[in-house]
Amino acid sequence: MNKTTRVFLKKKEDMEVSQGFPWVYDNEIAEVKWYEEDSSELKSTSLSECLVQDGSIVEVYANTGAFLGSGVINKNSKITVRLIGKEHKDKIEENLDAYFDKLVRDAVNIRALNFSPYDSCRLIFGEADFLPGLIVDRYVSDSNVYLVVQFLALATDIFRVQILNSLKNVCKPYGIYERSDDKVREKEGLPLRSGWIGAKRESKIQITENEVKLEVDFENGQKTGYFLDQKWNRERVSKLCKGKRVLDTFTHTGAFGLNAVRGGAKEVISVDISEDAIEMVNRNIALNDAASKMKAVCADVFDLLKEYEKNDEKFDVIILDPPAFTKSAKLIQKAYGGYKEINLRAMRLLHEGGILVTCSCSYYFDENNFYSMIMHAAKDSHKRVQILEKRGAASDHPLLSGYPQSEYLKCAICRVL
Numbered sequence: 001m002n003k004t005t006r007v008f009l010k011k012k013e014d015m016e017v018s019q020g021f022p023w024v025y026d027n028e029i030a031e032v033k034w035y036e037e038d039s040s041e042l043k044s045t046s047l048s049e050c051l052v053q054d055g056s057i058v059e060v061y062a063n064t065g066a067f068l069g070s071g072v073i074n075k076n077s078k079i080t081v082r083l084i085g086k087e088h089k090d091k092i093e094e095n096l097d098a099y100f101d102k103l104v105r106d107a108v109n110i111r112a113l114n115f116s117p118y119d120s121c122r123l124i125f126g127e128a129d130f131l132p133g134l135i136v137d138r139y140v141s142d143s144n145v146y147l148v149v150q151f152l153a154l155a156t157d158i159f160r161v162q163i164l165n166s167l168k169n170v171c172k173p174y175g176i177y178e179r180s181d182d183k184v185r186e187k188e189g190l191p192l193r194s195g196w197i198g199a200k201r202e203s204k205i206q207i208t209e210n211e212v213k214l215e216v217d218f219e220n221g222q223k224t225g226y227f228l229d230q231k232w233n234r235e236r237v238s239k240l241c242k243g244k245r246v247l248d249t250f251t252h253t254g255a256f257g258l259n260a261v262r263g264g265a266k267e268v269i270s271v272d273i274s275e276d277a278i279e280m281v282n283r284n285i286a287l288n289d290a291a292s293k294m295k296a297v298c299a300d301v302f303d304l305l306k307e308y309e310k311n312d313e314k315f316d317v318i319i320l321d322p323p324a325f326t327k328s329a330k331l332i333q334k335a336y337g338g339y340k341e342i343n344l345r346a347m348r349l350l351h352e353g354g355i356l357v358t359c360s361c362s363y364y365f366d367e368n369n370f371y372s373m374i375m376h377a378a379k380d381s382h383k384r385v386q387i388l389e390k391r392g393a394a395s396d397h398p399l400l401s402g403y404p405q406s407e408y409l410k411c412a413i414c415r416v417l
Helices: 090-093 097-113 160-171 228-238 254-261 275-287 301-310 329-350 366-379
Strands: 007-008 024-025 030-037 042-045 058-061 068-072 079-085 123-124 136-142 144-151 175-180 192-198 204-209 213-216 244-250 267-272 294-297 315-319 352-358 385-391 409-417
Touching: 042 079, 058 079, 058 090, 079 123, 079 244, 090 097, 097 160, 123 228, 136 204, 136 254, 144 160, 160 175, 213 254, 213 275, 228 254, 228 352, 228 385, 228 409, 244 254, 244 301, 244 329, 254 267, 254 275, 254 315, 267 275, 267 301, 275 294, 315 329, 329 352, 329 366, 366 385, 366 409
Parallel strands: 007 058, 144 175, 244 267, 244 315, 267 294, 315 352
Antiparallel strands: 007 030, 024 079, 030 042, 058 068, 068 079, 123 136, 136 144, 175 192, 204 213, 352 409, 385 409
16 A cells, blocks of 8 residues: 655645746645554644654645655755655655666766866756755866765755765765755754765865866865856856956955956956955965966955045956845845945946946845846946846756746846946
């Protein structure tokens, strides 16, 4: 007898899931039908009274009874079920090793379409690769492959052994470092965890991106040590900087600035508020013999833009790549003000016809808000703006249809008049 736990959604709550959305929230669930241990009696109860163990695979159904897919239940989280497939539970569980090996291999093979085995790139992008809450980045240094993994949700943490075995078999890594230390794990009822899996290697390595040498610190760097999603945008920006004076803000590692130097910029100023970041930028400047054209400045970007405006400084290209100003829908208006201020001031600092490269990595600050902000920043700075290109993350960050959270990065290349 099939004793699969079945989660039934409330009326009309199935639409997003049927279109590809991979989460079920607690307030979308009408009832749970499950079997008690050693019983053939089907129980129907509310989510709060459900005794099914967290980490179990359950099946999700529309209120009408239509099967929607299988996922992992976690009553600790507002996201109560994260879908892992369109198959029934028994099909998934008949060979878990093979099931997760296929998902991992598919994700790696997709990257092979646009990235060579010697490219650093994101190999697994969570829900967009049907592995919810799992991030895997590949870094290549001296022909050695390093993987940095983040298990951010119970839905994949519970299959940690299968996933790690597949990664080892497919990627043959020299080392695997875990950065499951994001506080989002606490919302999943999971402890924070970081460190080497297996053999211990050097946690600071050097990679090459767009012919630029960069230091990556697995242990202390943000996220997995580096932001790979802007790779193609940095390459594009480098072609706009020949002979130009460039201001690179929220620089983190100096990657945008170093790409500008590679593109022939005559002067680059890279700014970050973090002293640790500036130390890394200076090391990267030295790695690329760029000291004659590029310098790092430790400052608050908001304050520095005001100071530059007061002193009538001018630039030909300005890059704004700030951290997410909001990680919540409740703070969108506050974030709007922050984004608008830095964009408005940057527009005033540009020479006539100068190029503004402006970004947002917050999903909650969506495309409509982002381009509205640019329009109003232009209006209030008494400038006209031509948006030359709308860009996003590189193709190693695929967009999952029906899951707008996967389209988080916005990058606009603008001409300011």
